[in-house]
Amino acid sequence: xxxxxxxxxxxxxxxxxxxxxxxxxxxxxxxxxxxxxxxxxxxxxxxxxxxxxxxxxxxxxxxxxxxxxxxxxxxxxxxxxxxxxxxxxxxxxxxxxxxxxxxxxxxxxxxxxxxxxxxxxxxxxxxxxxxxxxxxxxxxxxxxxxxxxxxxxxxxxxxxxxxxxxxxxxxxxxxxxxxxxxxxxxxxxxxxxxxxxxxxxxxxxxxxxxxxxxxxxxxxxxxxxxxxxxxxxxxxxxxxxxxxxxxxxxxxxxxxxxxxxxxxxxxxxxxxxxxxxxxxxxxxxxxxxxxxxxxxxxxxxxxxxxxxxxxxxxxxxxxxxxxxxxxxxxxxxxxxxxxxxxxxxxxxxxxxxxxxxxxxxxxxxxxxxxxxxxxxxxxxxxxxxxxxxxxxxxxxxxxxxxxxxxxxxxxxxxxxxxxxxxxxxxxxxxxxxxxxxxxxxxxxxxxxxxxxxxxxxxxxxxxxxxxxxxxxxxxxxxxxxxxxxxxxxxxxxxxxxxxxxxxxxxxxxxxx
Numbered sequence: 001x002x003x004x005x006x007x008x009x010x011x012x013x014x015x016x017x018x019x020x021x022x023x024x025x026x027x028x029x030x031x032x033x034x035x036x037x038x039x040x041x042x043x044x045x046x047x048x049x050x051x052x053x054x055x056x057x058x059x060x061x062x063x064x065x066x067x068x069x070x071x072x073x074x075x076x077x078x079x080x081x082x083x084x085x086x087x088x089x090x091x092x093x094x095x096x097x098x099x100x101x102x103x104x105x106x107x108x109x110x111x112x113x114x115x116x117x118x119x120x121x122x123x124x125x126x127x128x129x130x131x132x133x134x135x136x137x138x139x140x141x142x143x144x145x146x147x148x149x150x151x152x153x154x155x156x157x158x159x160x161x162x163x164x165x166x167x168x169x170x171x172x173x174x175x176x177x178x179x180x181x182x183x184x185x186x187x188x189x190x191x192x193x194x195x196x197x198x199x200x201x202x203x204x205x206x207x208x209x210x211x212x213x214x215x216x217x218x219x220x221x222x223x224x225x226x227x228x229x230x231x232x233x234x235x236x237x238x239x240x241x242x243x244x245x246x247x248x249x250x251x252x253x254x255x256x257x258x259x260x261x262x263x264x265x266x267x268x269x270x271x272x273x274x275x276x277x278x279x280x281x282x283x284x285x286x287x288x289x290x291x292x293x294x295x296x297x298x299x300x301x302x303x304x305x306x307x308x309x310x311x312x313x314x315x316x317x318x319x320x321x322x323x324x325x326x327x328x329x330x331x332x333x334x335x336x337x338x339x340x341x342x343x344x345x346x347x348x349x350x351x352x353x354x355x356x357x358x359x360x361x362x363x364x365x366x367x368x369x370x371x372x373x374x375x376x377x378x379x380x381x382x383x384x385x386x387x388x389x390x391x392x393x394x395x396x397x398x399x400x401x402x403x404x405x406x407x408x409x410x411x412x413x414x415x416x417x418x419x420x421x422x423x424x425x426x427x428x429x430x431x432x433x434x435x436x437x438x439x440x441x442x443x444x445x446x447x448x449x450x451x452x453x454x455x456x457x458x459x460x461x462x463x464x465x466x467x468x469x470x471x472x473x474x475x476x477x478x479x480x481x482x483x484x485x486x487x488x489x490x491x492x493x494x495x496x497x498x499x500x501x502x503x504x505x506x507x508x509x510x511x512x
Contacts, residue, residue, distance in 0.1 A: 165433060178279045
C-alpha cells in the first residue's frame with residue numbers, strides 16, 4: 001500500500017540568475033548649429049537611466065539610456081561648453097531558469113565614457129555600461145513532513161526541524177522627487193549647467209505589518225560654468241522616505257534596496273543663477289530575505305511489514321555572513337604638469353571578480369578615477385587613472401558569495417607637487433551562504449502481503465554502538481523502535497554513547 005504523506009508548502013523565490021552584464025555603445029553625433037565648433041574635447045561625463053526590464057524564456061533583457069555630457073573648448077575661444085548626447089542600450093543576460101513571470105531587478109551603471117572629435121562639427125562617443133541583473137523565480141514546493149498511518153502498521157518516522165534562508169518577497173516602487181534648490185552663497189552663481197550626477201544611499205528599512213518603510217538620501221552633484229569661465233560644483237543631499245507594499249515578507253526580514261534613476265532633469269530657474277529646478281523619477285527595487293523553518297520527513301520504516309521509500313534531494317540554504325567591507329584607496333598620481341585647482345572628481349566601478357587564497361576569499365574591483373582640473377597655467381585638463389582594489393574576506397571553502405561594489409561619497413582629489421593625491425572609498429556589500437543537500441522522503445510503500453521475517457532473529461541481541469551511529473539507525477536495522485531500546489538500556493531518548501553495549505529487544509508483533 002502507498003502511504004499518504006503529510007506535506008507543508010515552502011514558499012519563496014529562487015535566484016535563477018545573478019550576474020553583471022557589460023555592454024559597449026558608440027554613437028556619431030553632429031554638433032548642433034547653436035553650439036560653437038569644437039577646438040578640443042576636455043572630458044565626457046555620463047550617467048545612466050534605467051528603462052525596461054523583462055524576463056523571457058531563457059534570458060532577461062534590461063534597457064535604458066546613457067546621458068553623456070561632452071565638455072569641450074570652442075574654436076572661437078571662451079570657456080568650456082557642453083554637448084549633450086543620449087545613447088540607448090540593451091543588455092541581455094542568459095540563464096536556463098529564466099522564464100516569463102520572473103522578477104527582474106537591475107542596477108545599471110556607467111563604467112567609462114569617452115569622446116573624440118572627428119572634425120569640428122562631428123564627434124564619436126563611446127560608453128561602456130554595466131547592468132547588475134538578478135532574476136528571481138517565484139515558487140511553492142510541497143515538502144513531506146510526516147506520514148499518516150494507523151498504529152497497527154508499526155510505522156516509525158524520522159523528522160528533522162530545519163530551516164532555509166532566501167528571498168521571500170520582492171517589491172518595487174517608482175516615486176518622483178521635485179524641488180527648487182539654491183546654490184550656496186559661498187559658491188559662485190551659475191551661468192550654465194554642464195552636467196549632473198546622481199547616487200543614492202538607503203539607510204533605515206524595516207517591515208511593519210505588510211508595509212516596507214525605507215529612508216535614504218539621493219546625492220545630486222552638479223558641474224556648472226560660472227562668470228569668468230570658472231568651472232564649479234555644487235552638491236545637494238535630497239532625503240526621501242517611502243512606503244511600499246510587501247505582503248509576503250513578514251517582520252524581521254533582511255532588506256536589500258537599490259534606488260535607481262529613471263529620469264533626471266535639472267535646469268536653472270530664475271535669472272540670478274542661484275536657483276535651479278530638479279525633477280527626478282526614481283525606482284526603488286527591494287529584495288527581502290528571511291529564514292523559513294521547515295519540518296522534513298527524512299526517513300521511515302515499519303516494524304511489521306517490509307517496505308521501501310523514495311527520496312529527493314532538497315537544497316537548504318544557510319546564511320553564513322553578510323555585511324559591508326570598506327576599502328579606501330589613497331594614491332598619488334603623477335600628471336606631468338603642476339595642478340592648480342581641482343574642479344571635479346568622480347569614480348566609476350568596472351568589473352568585480354573573486355578568487356581564493358587559502359582560507360580567504362578575495363574580491364577585486366576595477367575602478368577608474370577621473371579628475372577635472374586646471375593646471376598652474378590655467379588650462380582645463382582631465383586626468384584619468386585605473387585602479388584595482390582588493391577586499392579579502394575570511395570565508396572558507398564551500399561557501400557561495402554574492403556581492404556588489406559601490407563608491408562612497410567621500411571622493412577627494414588635491415594638488416600635490418607634480419600631480420594629484422586621490423582618495424576614495426569602495427564599499428563591498430557581500431552575502432555569503434552555504435547550501436546543504438538534504439534528503440527528504442517523496443514516496444513510501446508497505447507490502448502488506450509480506451510480514452517481516454523474524455524466524456531466525458533471537459529474542460535478545462547484544463551489540464556495541466559505533467562512533468557517530470544514531471539510535472535511529474540501530475532501531476531501523478533491527479526493525480524495533482528507539483523507545484524500546486532506550487527502555488531496555490536505561491537511556492534517555494535520542495542519546496547513544498559511543499561504545500555502549502546495547503541490549504536490543506525483539507519487537508513483538510501485535511496479532512490482529
